[in-house]
Amino acid sequence: MATTTSYLALDLGAESGRGLLGRFDGSRLALEEIHRFPNSPVKLLDTLYWNLPGLFDEIKTALRKTAALGATLDGIGVDTWGVDLAWWGEATYSWETPSTTVMRGLSE
DSSP states (O other): OOOOEEEEEEEEOSSEEEEEEEEEOSSOEEEEEEEEEEOOOEEETTEEEOOHHHHHHHHHHHHHHHHHTTOOOSEEEEEETTOOEEEETTEEEEOOOHHHHHHHHHHO
């Protein structure tokens, strides 16, 4: 009997976000959109910022909806718009993309 693993993918884009439940049975991956929401920035002084408390609430909503389906998660992944850097424990990893190469060139 094959064991099915379940993962929640959180995609936080520039204008919207979503939670996708992925179930993998060893040979087939099934995806189901669990939650979709707007990503509306907030303005502080003269600068736009992501609404982090709002995004955190939407992530919790995606988790609640996933739990309501009876899914037991084996992992959660988060992807955000424009991220070129990741922290994992004590280590920091970065990778080159066309946008980071251009931006680094502009800042030098």
